[in-house]
Each structure stands twice: as structure tokens, then as C-alpha cells.
Amino acid sequence: MRWTAIGQLSDIPVRGARCIATPQGRIAIFRTGDDRVFAIDDHCPHKGGPLSQGIVHGASVTCPLHSWVISLESGRAQGADEGCVRTIPVKVEGGKLYIALGLPNGRAA
Amino acid sequence: MSEKLVIIGNGMAPGRMLEHLFEKSPGRYEITIFNAEPRVNYDRIMLSPVLSGEKDYEQIIIHGDGWYIKNGITLYKGHRVVAIDRAAKTVTSEQGVTASYDKLVIATGSVPFILPVPGNDLPGVLSYRDLDDVKAMLLAAQSRAKAIVIGGGLLGLEAAAGLAARDMDVTVVHLMPSLMERQLDPAAGYMLQRELESRGIKIITKAQTKAVLGERRVEGIELADGRIIHASLVVMAAGIKPNAWLAKAAGLATNRGILVDDAMRTSDPDVFALGECAEVAGHVYGLVAPLYEMARVVAAHLAGDAEPHFVHNDTPTKLKVTGIDLFSLGDFADGDDRQEIVLRDAAAGVYKRLVLKENRIIGTVLYGETADGAWFNDLKRRAVDISEIRDTLIFGQAHQGGAPLDPMAAVAALPDDAEICGCNGVCKGKIVGAILAKGLMSLDDVRAHTKASASCGSCTGLVEQVMKLTLGDTYNPAAVQPICGCTTLGHDDVRRLIKAKGVKTIYAVMQELEWKTSCGCAKCRPALNYYLVCEWPGEYADDYQSRFINERAHANIQKDGTYSVVPRMWGGVTSSKELRAIADVVDKFAIPTVKVTGGQRIDMLGVKKEDLPALWADLGAAGFVSGHAYAKGLRTVKTCVGTDWCRFGTQDSTGLGIRIEKFMWGSWTPAKVKMAVSGCPRNCAEATCKDVGVVCVESGYEIHFAGAAGLDIKGTEVLGLVKTEDEVLEVVVALVQMYREQARYLERIYKWTKRVGVEEIRRQVLDDVGRRRAYFARFVYSQKFAQVDPWSERFSGLHKYEYRPLAAVGLSQVAE
Numbered sequence: 001m002r003w004t005a006i007g008q009l010s011d012i013p014v015r016g017a018r019c020i021a022t023p024q025g026r027i028a029i030f031r032t033g034d035d036r037v038f039a040i041d042d043h044c045p046h047k048g049g050p051l052s053q054g055i056v057h058g059a060s061v062t063c064p065l066h067s068w069v070i071s072l073e074s075g076r077a078q079g080a081d082e083g084c085v086r087t088i089p090v091k092v093e094g095g096k097l098y099i100a101l102g103l104p105n106g107r108a109a
Numbered sequence: 110m111s112e113k114l115v116i117i118g119n120g121m122a123p124g125r126m127l128e129h130l131f132e133k134s135p136g137r138y139e140i141t142i143f144n145a146e147p148r149v150n151y152d153r154i155m156l157s158p159v160l161s162g163e164k165d166y167e168q169i170i171i172h173g174d175g176w177y178i179k180n181g182i183t184l185y186k187g188h189r190v191v192a193i194d195r196a197a198k199t200v201t202s203e204q205g206v207t208a209s210y211d212k213l214v215i216a217t218g219s220v221p222f223i224l225p226v227p228g229n230d231l232p233g234v235l236s237y238r239d240l241d242d243v244k245a246m247l248l249a250a251q252s253r254a255k256a257i258v259i260g261g262g263l264l265g266l267e268a269a270a271g272l273a274a275r276d277m278d279v280t281v282v283h284l285m286p287s288l289m290e291r292q293l294d295p296a297a298g299y300m301l302q303r304e305l306e307s308r309g310i311k312i313i314t315k316a317q318t319k320a321v322l323g324e325r326r327v328e329g330i331e332l333a334d335g336r337i338i339h340a341s342l343v344v345m346a347a348g349i350k351p352n353a354w355l356a357k358a359a360g361l362a363t364n365r366g367i368l369v370d371d372a373m374r375t376s377d378p379d380v381f382a383l384g385e386c387a388e389v390a391g392h393v394y395g396l397v398a399p400l401y402e403m404a405r406v407v408a409a410h411l412a413g414d415a416e417p418h419f420v421h422n423d424t425p426t427k428l429k430v431t432g433i434d435l436f437s438l439g440d441f442a443d444g445d446d447r448q449e450i451v452l453r454d455a456a457a458g459v460y461k462r463l464v465l466k467e468n469r470i471i472g473t474v475l476y477g478e479t480a481d482g483a484w485f486n487d488l489k490r491r492a493v494d495i496s497e498i499r500d501t502l503i504f505g506q507a508h509q510g511g512a513p514l515d516p517m518a519a520v521a522a523l524p525d526d527a528e529i530c531g532c533n534g535v536c537k538g539k540i541v542g543a544i545l546a547k548g549l550m551s552l553d554d555v556r557a558h559t560k561a562s563a564s565c566g567s568c569t570g571l572v573e574q575v576m577k578l579t580l581g582d583t584y585n586p587a588a589v590q591p592i593c594g595c596t597t598l599g600h601d602d603v604r605r606l607i608k609a610k611g612v613k614t615i616y617a618v619m620q621e622l623e624w625k626t627s628c629g630c631a632k633c634r635p636a637l638n639y640y641l642v643c644e645w646p647g648e649y650a651d652d653y654q655s656r657f658i659n660e661r662a663h664a665n666i667q668k669d670g671t672y673s674v675v676p677r678m679w680g681g682v683t684s685s686k687e688l689r690a691i692a693d694v695v696d697k698f699a700i701p702t703v704k705v706t707g708g709q710r711i712d713m714l715g716v717k718k719e720d721l722p723a724l725w726a727d728l729g730a731a732g733f734v735s736g737h738a739y740a741k742g743l744r745t746v747k748t749c750v751g752t753d754w755c756r757f758g759t760q761d762s763t764g765l766g767i768r769i770e771k772f773m774w775g776s777w778t779p780a781k782v783k784m785a786v787s788g789c790p791r792n793c794a795e796a797t798c799k800d801v802g803v804v805c806v807e808s809g810y811e812i813h814f815a816g817a818a819g820l821d822i823k824g825t826e827v828l829g830l831v832k833t834e835d836e837v838l839e840v841v842v843a844l845v846q847m848y849r850e851q852a853r854y855l856e857r858i859y860k861w862t863k864r865v866g867v868e869e870i871r872r873q874v875l876d877d878v879g880r881r882r883a884y885f886a887r888f889v890y891s892q893k894f895a896q897v898d899p900w901s902e903r904f905s906g907l908h909k910y911e912y913r914p915l916a917a918v919g920l921s922q923v924a925e
Contacts, residue, residue, distance in 0.1 A: 006916040014453060015628060015654040018915035029915060033628040034451050050670040053658040055631040062631030064658040064666050069631070101918065 028052030045083025118216030119144035122384035129408030147187035160271030228321030265346035441472035457614035481505035532564030600853035636854035646891035659739035675738035681709025690731030708745030751788030760805035762788035843884035
């Protein structure tokens, strides 16, 4: 896995999110109330809403368009809704954020 | 004949030891104390309040002169002992007084660590150990000059805060990267630094002192990096070391301190040592709790009880600076075999961290809210397996066991004088009293006798809970719809409890009202944020992460993730200059759609989020402010042209609409508020389907409210007729404030009115002039904090991160 530095943990508000632009589209990086960090595609499985703009609670985010609740851990829609977004490995080391993007469609280099 | 006991030192530890000894074995010893300080035993922990001026010396005396006389103690004040002769069993003071002993207790305390740098002995360089140091600092503080405190530990920060409280300009110089690094982790150290800086104390970390500067007296210090800081007072608070030289000179075993066994006995069986000078099992101590424990052990052995032994316990640390709550205990370093539970609330300045190892607490750091420190300490001391309560552990004791999910707990905990019904000023005690005295069994009875919940009814849930608490299972209140799955409480109960308990942050509400989730959900957080904004306008720090994206970004999110922007056009009136500015930004930012809204203004749709601050800057330059078209707040005041142009106009409807809008913009409300002012009963501004409307007539102004023209269609109710524009403003503002204070989050005015009743609202905002003015005054007060243009704040740099991507990652960085 190749890790790419994308910024500092402190760049993301607690219970908030920031986006990064990648060749695979926008990815939302979330920081939870207990300072865990998650990355998922910034694209709600329902109608493509920007999940990074939602309210973060526990390890979930509520989509700003139609209030689907997406688990940051699994990328799955919660409750009665069905759908899933891609989760991307992300880590914090010494306050710095790193993401492991891999290649689109999972191809090896 | 009684035995002779001599004590060297008269601090808190030997003082406590004597208290225990007199209790266990009164009259057994003839006691002599040598005190190097010229005074009695006082509470050294309280030196900081003396320094800051919150207490004076008399208030911190533990044993006054009378106590020594009463207990027959010979106290030599100002006598420093210079020699112990263990063969002859005597001690001798500087003044030449010699006393013989059967048992000797050494309690010489500690000496401050003075940095070995040039100039460290200049006049004006002080330590912070005893009352003389404090007196010298107070003298220096009279000059209101500059002071430097070397050392950002417990003692140094207390000294700094005390000197700052005495109006000195204080700089703290600290060797390590964060303050109090032995007691606090970096996060809590950072919060502490922010708090102290906000009090005007300058803090320089990672700063090594190279020299103290000055010719005849201190003039400043020089740091290793060459920086020079000027000051006329330098306080060295870089640590303490046990004062063991006297014992060492007497041939007793010493290391860092005077070596003692767990009975506090030195290498000579007739000599004990206790306090900061003693070293037991490799530890020396500087906090009072273990020193008092030593005192208990020594007293027992002196009284002939060989049983008690000193056992090491981590001691919690607390910083004694008014307004800063800080608690630290045990070991809190990170480690692979450790887990941590963290709770943070930056807005409220709360940070809590528990470090766990094998399901047991081994360390705790609490900042901002320390009430549960004793409980965590107890769990740690008893090594309790916390796996069962792990989920709620960090929220503290009140959230454990059966109590947390009991919806009655919050009401049960209210004091008797807590106000339950705001409309009629009825407190809990009065309701309970009436139920018991009159045997009331139903809600209607309680309403009839106490007037509680007899007006707006928003406290009905609480009144019912009080009844249930008083009557037990014989009373069964109607089910209340909870706000969301995170709580069993309904909106009205939560609002009233926020007020009654005086809670001022979202996470305090969740804590006090026993939320079932750690940080709520997308339903309750925006509601709580609004309730707190409304209840504590001057005090509550808005939590933007608890606002829906539109209110966080100050624009309306669209289906493709772009935003729409609507600038305010007061009363729907615009000008060529404004229209030109709009045309320019539409071109500059390539805005795809421009549309006239139903509220008489212009909407620009399809703006990229990154462009928002720059676009607002251009609009701001033309005089525009946010139209709050995205807010649960005041949206528009639609007007017709009235007497300015219209041949039927009866009043200046345009002017009145603009006046209302300029008075009320920026206020947050439970749901959006749309208004209109029509210049005559032909009602071209459509005021009779608005949340609040005014219809001008020849004789004055008819005030309407509770209309709807959305999901529901409903004509307004007439509140009443008033004569002047001033009265219109007062009544409309009072009505909106009543709605702000009582409605449930997302409940429009017409739905709230249906619950409360037109009559009740009219009574409160039209008929009762006193109450109307009180509502008006509260609205005016809250506007002081609300009427800030959010766009201008943001194009000036506030919350920049909201509008920018964190990073852009290129293809090359993706490939392996």
C-alpha cells in the first residue's frame, strides 16, 4: 500500500469533514468526535449527494440532500436504506494524515 | 515522665501528624518544634489564592498560636536547625538553642530548584515556596511592571495566574513543548495554554533560560536562542528538590530525599522523616494527600501502633487557578497495550481522556469539567474492570447504572426552586406542594390550582413528570414524542431543562439530560444548537458542526452539490448599482442560472463552493449582506409600494417593511420566518399567508400571523390593530421572540400557534404590555450577537477550511 500525505488532522474540524480531489473523483475525509479518521467517496449511494457536507455523529454521516445515514466504518447506508460507498484506507501518524488510494478499479500497477 | 519529641519543620505534614498523635495518645510526649519560618502552621496549598488576592494570610492559618499553647508545644519560630547529634540525641538551632529528644521527626520539606545560570542570585529573583516569597511578589506587583515566571508546571502557572490577577504583565517561560507536561497530555496542555493566553499571560514554550540579566537587580532574562525578555521580577518555579542536607550531615541514609521505610523510619530507629523531604520506596512526593498519609503513619508509630504502613498511590493533580478546572491522575502516555476514551468539546473547553489497560483505568486527564475526577480515581485505585460500563464511562458517574435511561432522573434532580412554568412563574416545589396539600390527581387539577402549564403548555411534559414523581405509578402521563432516538425527552422538556439547569453547551445538555448516544445525531444536534443559541445569546458558542450544511456554508446546497446565493434586498427594493453588481458577479463566476424568488429578491444558482467567499466579497463591496435564504431565521419582508406610489396606499408599507427587516435580520428562529407588509387591504404583498404579516389600513396597522402557503395553505389569524409603526415593530418583535422561546425546532409559526392557541399569544404579546416589552427586550439583546453579516465574516477569512479542498492528489501519487 502506498500512503500519500494529504494534510494535518487539525485541518479537519472535530465532527467535520474535508474533501480531497483525486483522479478517481472527490473523496471525503471525516474526523469524528473521538478523533478517529475515515475516508469514503464523497458521493451518496442514493442520489450522489456530497457526504462531506453532512452532519457527522458517532461514526456516521447524514447526507445533506435526503438525510440518508452512511456508516463511515463500512460505507453502508444505515437503517432501512440500502446502498454502499467505497471506503478508502486512511491513517494518522504524528498528527499527519495519509491516504492509500490504489488504482481505479483495483488494478495492480 | 513523658518522652521528648522534637520536630524539625512546622509545615502541613508535621501539623497533621500532631493532630493524629493527640487523638491517639494525648499527653504521651513533651513536644518541641523548630520552625525555620517565623510563623505558625499555615496551608501552603492556599498560597496561590493569597497571591491572587482571593484570600489573605489569616484565612489560611491551620494552627494558630493558641493551638500550640493549648497542647503544651514549645514552638521556636524562625529557628533553623543546623545540627543533629544522634549520639547525644540533641538538635541545635542557628540561634544556639539545643533540645534533646527521645524521638525525632525531620520534616524539612523541600527547596526550590534554582537554575544554575548567571545572575540567578540578583535581587528580584524569587522562588515560590512560602509566605515570604508571596509577600515579596506582592510588593513587586505594586509596580504593575513586567514579570517572568520560569517553569510552566503546577507551581509556575499558579504563580503566573496570581501575578496576572495583580495586574502584572506576565510571561511564562517553559522548557518543554507543552505546559504541565508531567500532569497533562499535549491536548489538555494546549487548552490550558489557550485559556491562560486569553487572560493576557504570554507563554513561551521550548524556551531554555540561558542567563538572568541585570546589574544591581534583575532586568530580564536571555533565552538560549538569543531572545531577551525584560522584567523587573523573575520567579523561578522550575521544580523542587527534597531538603535532605541536615539528615545527610547527621549521617542518616539519603538518596534524592531522606531514605525511610514504609513506617517512615530513617536508618536511625528513633528518627522519622515525613513530608517532601522523605523518600519512600523510590518515590518523593510534592502533593498533600500522600504527605498526610505519611503523617498518619508516623503518628501511629509514635503512639505505639506498629501496624500502619505507607502505601504508594498516584495522587490526582489539580491546578488552583480560579476558573480553570483541571484534573490529572496516573499514567497517560500512549502505548500499544493501551486504549483510550476521549471526549472533547472545543467550544466549551472540555477535554476528557481516560487511558485504559486490560479494561482498567490507569490514567485520567480532565480539563474544563472535573466533577468526575474522584470517581475515576476510585475506579483506578480499586482496579475495577470497566468493560461493562465502557460505553458510558467517559460521561461520568451520573451516567452509569440504572439511572441514565430513567427519563425522570433529570426532573427528580431539579431543586424545588427550579422554574417549571415560565409563563406563570411556577416552580417545582409549588407544584409538588399543591399536589400533596390538595390531593391533586390530574393535569387539569394541577393547572387549575397552580397555573403551571396553563398558558402556552410547553412545560406540560415537565409538569407531568413532576406529578409522576410525586404521585408514583398512580399517575400515567401521556406519552411524549422524543426528539429522536438519542433521548426519551421531547422538545419542550429539553428546552425547559436547558433553562432550569442552566446548561450552556450541546455536550453538557447531552450529559445533563443523559443522552443515549455519544454525540447525538443529525436530528437532535441542530435542535439543541438552536435552543442554546436562543437561550444564551451572549454566552453560547455556536457549534457549526451541529448545523445543517446550508447554515454552516451560508448558502443553499443544490442537488449537484453546488450552491445558490441570495443577497438581501431590503423590503424587495433594489437599485441600478446593486443590479450591476449582481450582473458582474454572474459574469465573473460564470453562474449558470439567475432567478427572481418569491420573496422579492434575486437568486444565483449553480455556484461552486470554492467560489463562495470571493463572490461574497464582490457582493459585499456593493453593500450587500447575506439574505439568509438558507436559514431557519428571518428570510424576507415582502412589501408593496404603499403611499410612495400607489393611489390606494394608506401607509408607507415599503418603509415599514424595510424597517422591520433591518431590525430583525440575522435572528435565528425555530423554522424559517417570512413576512410581508401590504399598503392597503388589496394586499398586493400577500401578507395574509405569511408567518407574520401587516396590512395597512386608514386607521393604522392590522397585524396578522400564523399563515402558511407551502405544504399547507392557511390564511393568517388577526392578532389585532395598532396605531403606529413603533407599536407594529414592538408587537411583531415580541411575537417572534415568544415563538423563538417556545416553539419546537422546525415548527413553523402556524403549527406552534395551533398548539398554543391564538388567544394565549394575543394575551402575551398584545394585551400584556409588560410581557410584550420583556419579549422585545430579550430579542433586542440577542440581536447584539446575531446581527453580524456571515458573508463578510467569511470573505474576511472565518472558517476558510469550509470552502477549500484539503488537498488535490495527482495520478502520479496514486500509482504504486
